[in-house]
Amino acid sequence: MQQPHRRRDRLTQRTEERTTMTAAWRQLPVLILLILAPCRTVSSKSVDPTTQPLVSIASQPTDTRSVVLQESVDQTTQTLVSIAPQPTDTRSFVLKGDTTFKNVELLNPVNLSLECVWTGSQNKQPSITGYWRKDGAEVQDSRVTVNLKEQQYNLTKVFSIASEENLGNYTCVFGNEFEMYFILGAPQMGEIRDKPIVSYVGDIVVLICKMDEKKPKPNTWTWYKFNGTDREEISAATDPHRYLTINDGWKTKLKVKNVSEADSGLYHCGAVYNISTSMTHVELKVITIMEPLKPFISILIEVIILVAAILIYERSRSKKKEAEANGPNAEPKNAQPQTEDNGGEKSSSVRQRKA
Amino acid sequence: MSYTLDRKMPPAPADVSGPKPLDGGWGWMVVFGAHISIGFAYSTPKALSIFFKEIQEDLGASYSEIAWISSIMLAVMYAGGPVSSMLVSRFGSRPVVMMGGLMCGVSMVTASFGSSIVYLYLCIGIIGGWGLCFNLNASLTIISKYFLAKRPLANGLAMAGSPVFLCFLAPVNQFLLGHYGWRGSLLILGGMMLNCCVAGALMRPVAQPCDLRACAPPQEVKQTNNTKSSGSCMKNVKTFVDLSFFKDQGFIIYLVGNVMFIFGAYAPIVFLSAYAISLGVEEYSAAYLLSIMGFVDMFVRPGTGLIANSKWIRPRIQYLFSFAMVFNGTFHLLCPLMTTYTLLVAYAVFFGVGFGMVFALIFECLMDLMGSQRFPSAVGLVTIIECFPMLLGPPAAGFLVDVFGDYKYLFFMCGGVITTGGLFLFVMNVYNYNRLDRASRGDDAEQNQNTTENQEQVTPAGCTVGSAAQDDQ
Numbered sequence: 001m002q003q004p005h006r007r008r009d010r011l012t013q014r015t016e017e018r019t020t021m022t023a024a025w026r027q028l029p030v031l032i033l034l035i036l037a038p039c040r041t042v043s044s045k046s047v048d049p050t051t052q053p054l055v056s057i058a059s060q061p062t063d064t065r066s067v068v069l070q071e072s073v074d075q076t077t078q079t080l081v082s083i084a085p086q087p088t089d090t091r092s093f094v095l096k097g098d099t100t101f102k103n104v105e106l107l108n109p110v111n112l113s114l115e116c117v118w119t120g121s122q123n124k125q126p127s128i129t130g131y132w133r134k135d136g137a138e139v140q141d142s143r144v145t146v147n148l149k150e151q152q153y154n155l156t157k158v159f160s161i162a163s164e165e166n167l168g169n170y171t172c173v174f175g176n177e178f179e180m181y182f183i184l185g186a187p188q189m190g191e192i193r194d195k196p197i198v199s200y201v202g203d204i205v206v207l208i209c210k211m212d213e214k215k216p217k218p219n220t221w222t223w224y225k226f227n228g229t230d231r232e233e234i235s236a237a238t239d240p241h242r243y244l245t246i247n248d249g250w251k252t253k254l255k256v257k258n259v260s261e262a263d264s265g266l267y268h269c270g271a272v273y274n275i276s277t278s279m280t281h282v283e284l285k286v287i288t289i290m291e292p293l294k295p296f297i298s299i300l301i302e303v304i305i306l307v308a309a310i311l312i313y314e315r316s317r318s319k320k321k322e323a324e325a326n327g328p329n330a331e332p333k334n335a336q337p338q339t340e341d342n343g344g345e346k347s348s349s350v351r352q353r354k355a
Numbered sequence: 356m357s358y359t360l361d362r363k364m365p366p367a368p369a370d371v372s373g374p375k376p377l378d379g380g381w382g383w384m385v386v387f388g389a390h391i392s393i394g395f396a397y398s399t400p401k402a403l404s405i406f407f408k409e410i411q412e413d414l415g416a417s418y419s420e421i422a423w424i425s426s427i428m429l430a431v432m433y434a435g436g437p438v439s440s441m442l443v444s445r446f447g448s449r450p451v452v453m454m455g456g457l458m459c460g461v462s463m464v465t466a467s468f469g470s471s472i473v474y475l476y477l478c479i480g481i482i483g484g485w486g487l488c489f490n491l492n493a494s495l496t497i498i499s500k501y502f503l504a505k506r507p508l509a510n511g512l513a514m515a516g517s518p519v520f521l522c523f524l525a526p527v528n529q530f531l532l533g534h535y536g537w538r539g540s541l542l543i544l545g546g547m548m549l550n551c552c553v554a555g556a557l558m559r560p561v562a563q564p565c566d567l568r569a570c571a572p573p574q575e576v577k578q579t580n581n582t583k584s585s586g587s588c589m590k591n592v593k594t595f596v597d598l599s600f601f602k603d604q605g606f607i608i609y610l611v612g613n614v615m616f617i618f619g620a621y622a623p624i625v626f627l628s629a630y631a632i633s634l635g636v637e638e639y640s641a642a643y644l645l646s647i648m649g650f651v652d653m654f655v656r657p658g659t660g661l662i663a664n665s666k667w668i669r670p671r672i673q674y675l676f677s678f679a680m681v682f683n684g685t686f687h688l689l690c691p692l693m694t695t696y697t698l699l700v701a702y703a704v705f706f707g708v709g710f711g712m713v714f715a716l717i718f719e720c721l722m723d724l725m726g727s728q729r730f731p732s733a734v735g736l737v738t739i740i741e742c743f744p745m746l747l748g749p750p751a752a753g754f755l756v757d758v759f760g761d762y763k764y765l766f767f768m769c770g771g772v773i774t775t776g777g778l779f780l781f782v783m784n785v786y787n788y789n790r791l792d793r794a795s796r797g798d799d800a801e802q803n804q805n806t807t808e809n810q811e812q813v814t815p816a817g818c819t820v821g822s823a824a825q826d827d828q
Binding site: 195196197205206208287293297299300307 | 412453539
């Protein structure tokens with residue numbers, strides 16, 4: 001499993017960086033100022049004892065980003081690309097009220113400053129309580145009193161996104177009145193195929209997962225098959241005779257040879273990034289040739305019955321007509337009926353013919 | 356036959372001397388059978404494209420390699436025309452359509468076991484294409500045998516099979532694909548195509564004058580008349596493609612107009628969604644435009660047949676055909692002006708109307724020109740010649756799009772070609788009819804006496820009166 005390895009790597013990374021964090025220390029005053037500035041006017045009226053949101057920067061990678069929901073930006077998705085931890089590259093965007101959420105896609109561990117801006121409701125109180133929630137649970141030490149400044153409320157917090165467990169839904173709450181949220185995660189795969197891929201016993205099937213090429217390229221891909229609740233990794237290594245994975249940048253293909261009905265089910269493909277793996281699934285359904293054969297045979301029977309019925313009807317009518325006409329017959333085998341309404345008028349001249 | 360006296364172009368020999376067409380009764384069952392047969396013929400190549408993506412992934416082929424399957428199928432369907440005409444003239448429509456249905460079914464069933472692209476080319480493309488070719492040709496022929504007075508209506512109803520089946524097959528194919536994958540879907544589709552055999556069973560043979568052993572004297576006369584047409588029993592092998600048709604001016608005019616139409620007809624269909632998407636319409640709505648067009652087409656075809664049947668239009672049916680072509684072409688020329696989705700929907704509706712009108716009349720006009728006796732061989736010749744513009748049209752249009760990077764030149768080209776074709780047909784028909792009218796007025800007195808005598812002469816022209824006139828000229 002790759003994720004535990006990555007976590008261990010990050011711990012070692014942290015210990016290394018602790019000793020060489022000059023850049024981080026340079027950022028520290030700036031960050032503290034940013035955080036403390038709105039907190040200066042914290043009044044003693046706030047209920048919670050803790051008022052200072054503390055960011056443990058020292059133990060974090062040097063990378064810091066600041067994201068604010070911005071009205072003028074069309075996309076509700078923001079992707080942060082960082083090749084190597086970059087110092088002091090703080091960006092800030094401003095959002096006013098209309099967009100209530102933003103998707104933020106991260107590649108690497110990063111310090112993220114999230115800021116929410118709200119223009120307030122009708123009766124604008126001079127200060128309200130704001131706090132942050134992560135995935136529904138309130139973030140510790142995040143309650144602050146937000147003051148109305150230039151007709152808006154600003155709620156900012158820096159979060160350390162170090163590993164997958166730090167990803168999720170971060171909601172900023174203004175009093176009991178207004179909420180906005182950021183969805184932090186690795187780049188997600190857009191097109192999820194809802195219909196299963198159908199294959200036949202003994203056939204070779206190719207399962208494909210694609211990441212949008214506008215998004216960053218995954219480091220690698222992994223495939224899993226769930227056995228009940230357990231996740232089992234599939235790769236060419238585990239079973240080289242049956243599985244073959246072809247990873248090609250934004251696309252991955254899993255070739256399963258000689259499928260059987262036991263191979264039906266959900267196959268999960270994961271696009272591996274530094275921060276986490278984003279998963280999606282493809283369903284495989286393996287059926288025997290009997291399944292489509294049943295409707296085919298029923299249609300075949302229907303066709304045979306209809307054709308026989310039509311021809312028998314025709315023959316019986318022609319025999320009836322010949323019996324009525326009582327004239328010399330053409331070869332009985334090839335006797336075809338005349339066009340109905342003509343009766344026997346022109347039949348004498350055109351009776352003998354082949355079908 | 357009294358209405359025919361109003362026509363500028365009297366019917367060809369067979370309509371006058373053969374058994375009187377039924378124009379009803381079992382004929383409507385035949386129309387139903389032709390509807391099914393023609394429906395499968397035109398809609399299968401298009402409906403198969405739903406499977407292409409899956410087949411592409413499974414067999415590891417490129418998109419253009421897969422698209423060749425449809426192209427080969429269409430090409431064989433049109434190119435096999437003369438052979439099909441020959442078989443129909445020899446054996447009648449029923450065995451040919453049943454054979455065609457069987458071939459289609461077999462082609463799809465064998466294709467479902469395929470594991471290479473070439474195998475699919477052979478099964479679906481060639482065998483399937485031949486099956487569809489037999490279906491198409493024979494169905495059209497039997498309509499011409501069963502109907503005269505109501506023939507435009509019968510043609511309209513039968514040709515309506517194409518959009519009806521397309522509307523029906525597209526969602527059915529999607530459903531089958533989701534449940535059985537492409538292999539099972541091809542298997543079941545093969546079963547469905549066997550229903551063409553049922554359609555064939557419905558096509559009860561009509562009095563066929565072409566029987567060597569039992570030919571009575573009056574029919575022998577017809578046979579000498581037929582020696583030059585490819586429908587002849589005796590010379591069916593030798594006169595594979597009857598070039599004497601090219602001496603018929605009416606036929607040449609029709610052929611030129613048709614070639615121009617077919618060249619420009621299919622490209623807008625192929626590129627309409629891409630054009631809409633390039634204007635910013637979302638993908639699902641762009642695909643919806645084609646459905647609108649097909650839906651409108653479904654009702655316009657029988658409607659046009661009904662209109663063409665009316666006593667004011669029927670004598671001037673060739674003019675209606677040229678009007679329909681000009682109508683179609685004009686809307687293609689106007690398409691680049693349609694920049695919003697609503698306007699595109701309007702364009703799709705009018706496109707459907709124009710397209711349906713032309714296709715409802717396309718074979719009716721040929722029957723009108725050639726008469727039911729020469730129609731089978733004529734239609735074979737027409738389809739094999741139409742094969743070329745049909746295959747060249749969309750790639751040429753695509754080339755224009757690539758070179759200029761703009762879809763409007765595609766629409767200008769298609770619209771221009773079709774409108775020119777329509778105008779050409781109109782002008783030349785006026786000229787031709789006037790010429791024949793003048794000749795016929797001169798021969799009016801002799802006309803009744805000469806009807807049977809003309810049959811003994813070899814007449815490559817399109818009508819009894821006209822032939823007499825041309826002999827004099």
